[in-house]
Each structure stands twice: as C-alpha cells, then as structure tokens.
Amino acid sequence: MTLHDVTPPATRPSRRTLLKGAAAGLVVGFHLPASKALAQGAAPAPSTPEINAWVVIRPDDTVVLRMARSEMGQGTRTGLAQLIAEELHCDWSRIVTEYVTPGQSLARNRAWGNFQTAGSQGIRQSQDYVRRGGATARIMLINAAAAQWQATPEHCVAKDGVITHTPTGRTLRYGQVAEAASKQLVPQTVALKDPSAWTVIGTSRPRLDTADKTTGKLIYGSDLKMPGMLLAAVQQCPVFGGKVKSFDAAKVKDMPGVRHVLQAGDNTVCVVGDTWWQAKTALDALPVEWDYGPNRTVSSETIAAMLREGLNASEAFVGNTQGDAKAAIAGAARKVEATYGYPFQNHAPMEPMNATVVWTPTRCDVWCPTQNGEAALAAAAAAAGLPQTACDVHRVDLGGGFGRRTTHDWLTQAVLIAKQVPGVPIKMLWSREEDMVQGRYHPVTMCKMSAGLDAQGNLTGLHMRISGQSILSYVFPNALQNGRDPVTFQGLNPTGAEGQFGYTIPNLLIDHAMRNTHVPPHFWRGVNNNQNAIYVECFMDELAHAAGQDPLAFRRKLMANHPKHLAVLNAVAERIGWDKPAPAGVFRGLAQQMGFGSYVAAAAEVSVDAAGKLKMHRIVAATDCGVAVNPRQIEMQVEGSFSYGLSALLYGECTVKDGAIVETNFDTYNVLRIDEMPKVETIVMPSGGFWGGVGEPTIMVAAPAVLNAIFAATGKRIRQVPIKDQDLKRA
Amino acid sequence: MAKLNVNGAVMEVTAHPDTPLLWVLREQIGLTGTKYGCGVAQCGACTVHIDGQAVRACSLPLSAVNDSQKIVTIEGLSPNGMHPVQVAWRELDVPQCGYCQSGMIMAAAALLAEKKNPTDADIDAAMTNICRCGTYNRVRAGIKQAAQTRQG
Numbered sequence A: 001m002t003l004h005d006v007t008p009p010a011t012r013p014s015r016r017t018l019l020k021g022a023a024a025g026l027v028v029g030f031h032l033p034a035s036k037a038l039a040q041g042a043a044p045a046p047s048t049p050e051i052n053a054w055v056v057i058r059p060d061d062t063v064v065l066r067m068a069r070s071e072m073g074q075g076t077r078t079g080l081a082q083l084i085a086e087e088l089h090c091d092w093s094r095i096v097t098e099y100v101t102p103g104q105s106l107a108r109n110r111a112w113g114n115f116q117t118a119g120s121q122g123i124r125q126s127q128d129y130v131r132r133g134g135a136t137a138r139i140m141l142i143n144a145a146a147a148q149w150q151a152t153p154e155h156c157v158a159k160d161g162v163i164t165h166t167p168t169g170r171t172l173r174y175g176q177v178a179e180a181a182s183k184q185l186v187p188q189t190v191a192l193k194d195p196s197a198w199t200v201i202g203t204s205r206p207r208l209d210t211a212d213k214t215t216g217k218l219i220y221g222s223d224l225k226m227p228g229m230l231l232a233a234v235q236q237c238p239v240f241g242g243k244v245k246s247f248d249a250a251k252v253k254d255m256p257g258v259r260h261v262l263q264a265g266d267n268t269v270c271v272v273g274d275t276w277w278q279a280k281t282a283l284d285a286l287p288v289e290w291d292y293g294p295n296r297t298v299s300s301e302t303i304a305a306m307l308r309e310g311l312n313a314s315e316a317f318v319g320n321t322q323g324d325a326k327a328a329i330a331g332a333a334r335k336v337e338a339t340y341g342y343p344f345q346n347h348a349p350m351e352p353m354n355a356t357v358v359w360t361p362t363r364c365d366v367w368c369p370t371q372n373g374e375a376a377l378a379a380a381a382a383a384a385g386l387p388q389t390a391c392d393v394h395r396v397d398l399g400g401g402f403g404r405r406t407t408h409d410w411l412t413q414a415v416l417i418a419k420q421v422p423g424v425p426i427k428m429l430w431s432r433e434e435d436m437v438q439g440r441y442h443p444v445t446m447c448k449m450s451a452g453l454d455a456q457g458n459l460t461g462l463h464m465r466i467s468g469q470s471i472l473s474y475v476f477p478n479a480l481q482n483g484r485d486p487v488t489f490q491g492l493n494p495t496g497a498e499g500q501f502g503y504t505i506p507n508l509l510i511d512h513a514m515r516n517t518h519v520p521p522h523f524w525r526g527v528n529n530n531q532n533a534i535y536v537e538c539f540m541d542e543l544a545h546a547a548g549q550d551p552l553a554f555r556r557k558l559m560a561n562h563p564k565h566l567a568v569l570n571a572v573a574e575r576i577g578w579d580k581p582a583p584a585g586v587f588r589g590l591a592q593q594m595g596f597g598s599y600v601a602a603a604a605e606v607s608v609d610a611a612g613k614l615k616m617h618r619i620v621a622a623t624d625c626g627v628a629v630n631p632r633q634i635e636m637q638v639e640g641s642f643s644y645g646l647s648a649l650l651y652g653e654c655t656v657k658d659g660a661i662v663e664t665n666f667d668t669y670n671v672l673r674i675d676e677m678p679k680v681e682t683i684v685m686p687s688g689g690f691w692g693g694v695g696e697p698t699i700m701v702a703a704p705a706v707l708n709a710i711f712a713a714t715g716k717r718i719r720q721v722p723i724k725d726q727d728l729k730r731a
Numbered sequence B: 001m002a003k004l005n006v007n008g009a010v011m012e013v014t015a016h017p018d019t020p021l022l023w024v025l026r027e028q029i030g031l032t033g034t035k036y037g038c039g040v041a042q043c044g045a046c047t048v049h050i051d052g053q054a055v056r057a058c059s060l061p062l063s064a065v066n067d068s069q070k071i072v073t074i075e076g077l078s079p080n081g082m083h084p085v086q087v088a089w090r091e092l093d094v095p096q097c098g099y100c101q102s103g104m105i106m107a108a109a110a111l112l113a114e115k116k117n118p119t120d121a122d123i124d125a126a127m128t129n130i131c132r133c134g135t136y137n138r139v140r141a142g143i144k145q146a147a148q149t150r151q152g
C-alpha cells in the first residue's frame, strides 16, 4: 500500500458548505469527506434542521452541538456542551459536537462569536450566549410540539429530549419536531435558569471525546491524509529575523521521493516529498547558507545584562501604586531586597506545528489544529493572497496548545509552500527540532523586590521592579497603552475582575522597565502570572522570615481587604494541616494569586535529601472560579497545570547562543515525567456570582509553593527558574 | 521491499531500510495511531509492541525488523478498544489532548503483561513517556485500575 491509496478519514475533517435558507435563518449544512472537499460545487446533502447556530437536531434525535472554541485537551468541548444542554433539556447520551468553520461564521455575521481558545476564556466568555442558544432552541422545540398538538406551550415540558403535554400526557421527541421547530419564530428574550435549578452544570460528566483517544482513532492535524497529498519538511533561519541567502537544490532533488525544493517567504527552506520522512531526510542533506542578520551577536548573557540594567533604570511603566513606596522603604527600620529571574521557555506541545493546505488561484482551504479559527483564517487569507471569503479553516483537535497555537506563523509558512504547488494538498509538519527553535517563548524577565519592615515586622513599603519582555509589544503592539503593556501586570492590578493583587500594602510601587529582545515572546499557559506569582509569593515568604513570622500569619495580616484571595489560601492551609507539624523530613510552602478571573492557592509538601535531591510529595490546590461547570474537568486542569508549571520550574529553560535557541529536543529541554509528579489534591470552591477560568490559574501557584517549601527544607532561596542546575543541598 | 507482521497481518512495504519503523507505520501502512513526538526516543509517543515488549518506533530502523517479529500498534491492541488499560482509561477520563495517549497505553499494556500488579516504583520505571497535558496521576490510577480488573 502506498500513501496515496490510503482512504481519507470519512467524517473529519470535513468541509462544510452552507446555503443560506429561509427567513428564520434555516441553514442547510452538509459534510464532505476530505477527498471530496477538493471538488467544488458538489451537490448538497439532505437538509438537517438547524434550530439555531448552536443546535442542530437530526430526525433520529441526535443532538449536534456546534463549537467555535477549540478542543486541545482542556475539556472545553464537554463544558460547553453542558452549558447548552442545561438549557436545551436534551438527552445527554445523544449529543455529538462539531466544529464550525470561521468561514461559516464570517458568512453569517459572526454567528458563533469569538473563536479564541486562550486566556482560560473558552467557557467563561461563551457561557452566556451558548446557554441562550440552548434555551432558545428548547423554546422553539416546545412551541413546535405545542403547535402540532394545538396546545399552549405553557402546558408542555421538555426533559431528556422528550416534550410532554402535561394535561394529556402526549409526547413528542425532539427529532420529530426539529424540522418544524427550525421554522418557529425565534424568541426575542429568554430567561436563563437560576443556578439553584441547574442539573447539568456543576456535575462531573465524563468527557464526550475520550473513546477515540484510547484507540488511536482520533485524527490530529499531523495524521491527515488526502489523495495526492505531498508532505513538506521545513527549516527556518535559526536566528530570528535572519533570511535565506542561498541553497543548493540540485544536491537533493534526486533523493528518493523528493518532488520540490522550495523557499517559503524570505527565511524558510522546504522540501516537498512523497512522504514526510523522505522530505525531512532530503532537507537534512540540503546545503543552505543563511544571512543571520543583526541578531547573531545576541546571547543569554547579553540579554541578562540588558535585563539587569532595567532593574535600576529610572524610567518604568507603572502597574500599581499606592502611597510612596520608595520613601517608605528608605525610611524603614529594616530593608529587604532580592532579585529573581525567569527564562525563555518553549510551549512544547506534544504534537509539533502542522497544517494541511490546498491552494488554487481562486480558493485556499486549510486543515489545522488552531486555538483561534478566525485568526487562522485571517493568516491563511493574507498568505494566500485571497479574500477571506475565498478561504476557510477546517479545524481538527489539537495535540496540545498551551498558547502556541494562538499564533499562526507556521500556517503562513504552509500556505506559502502550497501556493507553489497549486491544487495539490500539502501537509507541512515541523520536526521537534524545528518546533523547539522556532517557538514563541515564555517572556524572559528579572525582578528586583525591595521592601521596608517596621520595628514590629510590619510591611510598610514594597517596590516590585520588573525588567524584561513585553508580549504585547511583539504580538499586538496596538494594544499597548502609551507604550505600557498592561498584560505584564497580570495578578498585580489594583482593581478589575481578571487579576487583582491580593495584598493591601500602605506604600506600593509595581513597575516595568520594558526590555525587549529579538526572541519572540508569546502567551504561554499562565502567561506573566507565572513569574509574577513567583516574585511576589516567594518574596512574601522572605519577608515573613525576615520579620520572624509565620508565612501564613504574615500574609493574612495583609489580606483583610481581599476575602476571596484569603479564602482559598485558608482552604489549602487547612487541608495541608499548616498548624500541625509536617511528617518527619517533609517541609511546606504556600502561595496564592488571582488570575484569569479565578482565585487560587497552593500548599506544597517536599523533602530534599542530603544529596540535594528534591521530592515533591503532595500539592493541595484550591480554586474559586465562581461557577464550577464540571468539577472533574477542573481537577484534570489543576493536575495538568501543576504538571506544566512544575516542569517549567524544574527544567524549563531555552538559552540563546549566537542569536539562536540552543535546546533542540527533549534531551536538552527536559520535562517533568510521571516519577516526579506529586500527588495533587484539588479543592473546588466556587463562591458563585462570577465566571473565572480554570485552564491556567493554578499553574501560577505551583512553582512558588514548591520554592517556598524548598526554602523551609533547606534554608536556600532559589530565585532563578529553573532549578535543574542549582544546588539544593542544605545551606 | 521488506516484510512486516503488523497487528497480525503480514504485509510488504517499500521504504529505505534506514526509515524509522514509526514512519513506515504512519506513512507506508497508514496506521496513524502511533505518534511522532520527538524522533529521538525521548517521549514515547511512538511506542509499539514488538513481541510484547514496548519499543520506541521512531528510533528503530526498518532494517532492524523482520516478519518473524510481531508488531502491535494501538490499532491492534484489542479488537474493540476493550483492553483493560483502554477500559480503565475511559472510566477515569485519563486523556486530555490525547496525543501522547497511544504511547502511554501501549507502555502501560506492556508493563501489565510483565507485572500483574505493578508498584508505584514499577510504574515510575516503566512509564517514562512524556505527557505535556499532565495526565500522569490519572495514568498511574488507570494502570492500577486495569491491574485490578484483570485480576477480578
């Protein structure tokens, strides 16, 4: 069997064509297998009643819920289904989900809203309109049944996909009235249930999409097959900002399976072949000369020197200020100062970047894993040289995202390649090595913490000077506020529902000396909260010790005005048994922070043996995310966040030499594995009245809780991430 | 031309002898359940069984395998996804993104074939696969649950 004989997956990905229908906005959708996707203008399949943008009900009672947000392992698909189902009153066992495309949404005036799946927003930013979608559909289904019975809708109830006319006991299934419901008038106002009446939201439903992940059947972007498809392997100039000077295609063009040797854009060489392995083998043999550009002299050392200069620079953007911190510290009975640092880190999702593209002069279709379908469409259209209406992006589930797949440099590259092989499906896949050195990295920063304590050990002034990269400067420069990057101050803000600072300090100054490098920074699970929480929470620990006070008691004195921050901190302290001695040889640390609209805290138990070997035994996490849609999913996200955050703490570091990233694979960029993963106990404590995120918040407290526990164990303050090369032997 | 025994069927494949088994499985045979994660035997996403042993297919050239060896991929682990490990995985909702899970499941199945009741230390030693989503604690629980159901 050769590659080209392989049958494409029958149902996904699909290219869906929509025909605008009747007055009620009835839309006919149909699936095409990937192979047929290339045949333009295929005849429409039989119509499927769409009740509204979110809900389609088939005659066999299958409930199709449409998804704008992407599934990358964080459970958003299941959570969103719960939100819709809560109001729809459908049979949970009949639910299937499908992705809508950004092209469809564009054609319908953004009927599906925002596609962005990042910032722990998937649930909290969609919850209102998807619940309304479910409620509206339920009312239309009931109205259709009532009309059929010539009864009043008020006498009908819907439960588990069956409508009952209460006075007579007559019933109709959703599938029987779906067609009629799709023609009902759309109710203009719908009342959503009071949370006390919820029966689906707040329950630990198993995920809808687990089965295919246990059998190898789930098709990821890197698994796509299409008839006639060719495979592309790429290498971009290893120094960001560099270009291709020349390459010798003749040297590799006769190697087995090689079809094309190309350049994509000004910085990438590419081999297109019959198989990816053949393409990659030829690419590895391709002689390339690079024009490295002006960044060839940049190294980790030069970047560190630049950041150190920023720690004491006179100019800085202010994030939070109260009173006069500098004067208070200068006049304090006792001064405490410490400098911390956080490195570049790669997202390293398990599935390397990839995209499959078919380009013709009039149309461009893309199949890819992306965290933002709309941004992917915009990137594809720009690279294709076509209007967005002549392009579309067909999503597949992601083999991890963590922020990397919110930006589409790799998609642009794939389209630029496909453009040179018109009409032929091109699947571009990055090697792990390419993925490691062409990342969009966790921003690099340093931080100088300075504080004043009075004679009683009370904190009278705190100055937090961050020096380092701004993500927005690189990603969305238009979102800067007079040059200031507000995202830098995640978790440190004086006000707001997203990430408020949890301490009241009479004299406070938090400021940022922006120092950017050529290494592109990006949103990375937890984002700036990761280092901000380390800086604040480890320094709070330092201050408590300097004041001779218990770290929990010291914090509590500053948190009286922040009851929700305090509640999660108290919860983890109680669960870990803070007021009781730890097991022999085991030491504890605490941390709290607010981020992505949620309040989180962690308490860690670690031991460090005589040789300096760290063991993380147990971490307790508390999350107040306002509303908990699925407690089991939240547990999984907490475990995942801790794994990711502790991996970053133990090992995460990308270094720069001669302008390029040095670490090229998991042998030099190690990550946490099962033997190092601590037990995780999750306390889900939703206090109601707001919707916070859960995919990221707990990541930010993992590292500081462990670092504080390491200090308790060893008397050593680790102020630079990662730990891997640092000596943890008792001081 | 080389002959391989994959999931109980003997088949002929045409590929350079240096081609890693992973890419033969994925690109020649069309079995994409086995994943590429690193290509250097670090992550375990490409784990398959060869005569019952867990092997990282990215680092095994085609020339090192012949049709006397039985290769089993995730697609061939059980007829209907009913291997005790797969069942436990579904009951505990182990996977997140799922990309590493074929390899995790194959490694776990090989471990259980060797040790009926693996200890935590056995699991730590055998399960060196990388999961970036952080499913490790559920992987551990899943192995223990599968061990129980096998004996029950």
Ligand code: FES
Pocket (backbone or CB within 6 Å): B035, B036, B037, B038, B039, B040, B041, B042, B043, B044, B045, B046, B047, B056, B057, B058, B059
């Ligand atoms: S792909 Fe084989 S071990 Fe990573």
Ligand code: FES
Pocket (backbone or CB within 6 Å): A073, A350, A399, A400, B095, B096, B097, B098, B099, B100, B101, B130, B131, B132, B133, B134, B135
């Ligand atoms: S489940 Fe995503 S990498 Fe393991």
